[in-house]
Amino acid sequence: MSDAPQLSPEEEARIREGIASAVLGASEGLAASLEHDPEGYLRLVAATRTGAEETSRLLREAVQGARAAGHSWDVIGRLLGVSRQAAQQRFAPKGTTVPEGSPERRVLTPLTAFNEMAALAEAGLEGWELVEFGPLYHAVVASGRQWEYRRVPFAVAGRRRRMEADGWTEVGTGSFPWSYYKRPLTDAPAKDDHAPAQGA
Template identity: 40%
Template sequence: MTGSRATADDDLGADGDLAARIGHLILEEGPDDPHAALEGPDHLRLVRRAALAHEASSALLQQSVTAARAHGVSWAVLGQELGLSRQGAQQRFGTRAEDAVPGTGEERADERWLGPVTAFDELGELDLAGELGWHTVEAGMFRHRMVRTATRWEHRRVLWARTTSSYLTDGWQVGARAFPWLYLVRDTGLPVEGR
């Protein structure tokens, strides 16, 4: 390529496989066979560096999708480009900015997304949110859509297959479904302090 910049696809075709190029960067321009020189603890270094590269590329992908959405690219087109369905792309890459009140650049005061959370920390985060009057109404991958009221809420997570009738008789209601979990919520009736 002389003098002019070709498209990203042309660059990848001319320079070789992107995965191989990233692999060489991770290994700091290592040998032709990157696994031949790795022994013992070097494998852990490779895992650590690959995780860092994954984190950086994930952030770049999220920024790219957000920019494309800001320029009017539909979820269907993005999903096709990413090998996902429209809904899959929206669930994976949707951002808080898309939940904003149109034209204001701000989120609605009574709704927000909680996340990222995992199965290990989400109940603690939901408990904290519940104390402030928030309860889950939708659960997606690594996040919950929350709605705020003037009262405190309790949250429970149970397996979908488990019978929930005992919970529902105690004032619990289904806040969200995200297989294999049901997220149950219960209004305590106690006012949120300072509200």
């Protein structure tokens, strides 16, 4: 891929307007308070800080998703307006070296919301345990036993306690709009020693 895709000016304007609208609408009456209340500007700073933190997190996840989908640091750097090296230094996962003797690791990619659960189900039966996920990918390690997986809406009150009571363990801390859970199916060994399918 020689040229990094660009958004149209209209698409960029919609994103900017959406973010500004979300920040101004986050706190009840914030926009109106700016006409008469000096404290409103401090609430605006707090709301904007939260928006900046969230957009920074989304950018990191988007870059990780692009890498998982096979895009080069060179293309990503051009989209970000920085060099390949600068993009890699800023966004490459830290501490990704695998210690000696660690279980075999595979990355299921590219995945979408529509095929990831089928890919995880197949991998689980083959003895792959989910340990990490991000946009368009799930990372699994060889475990020798079968696993089952569940995807549930991110912030349903009381869901985590109920899942844990049923033997499920949350993987990571969730990623809007989903949380992912795993539990061993049985003590039966994995179906075979083949690597899980890449995608579905």
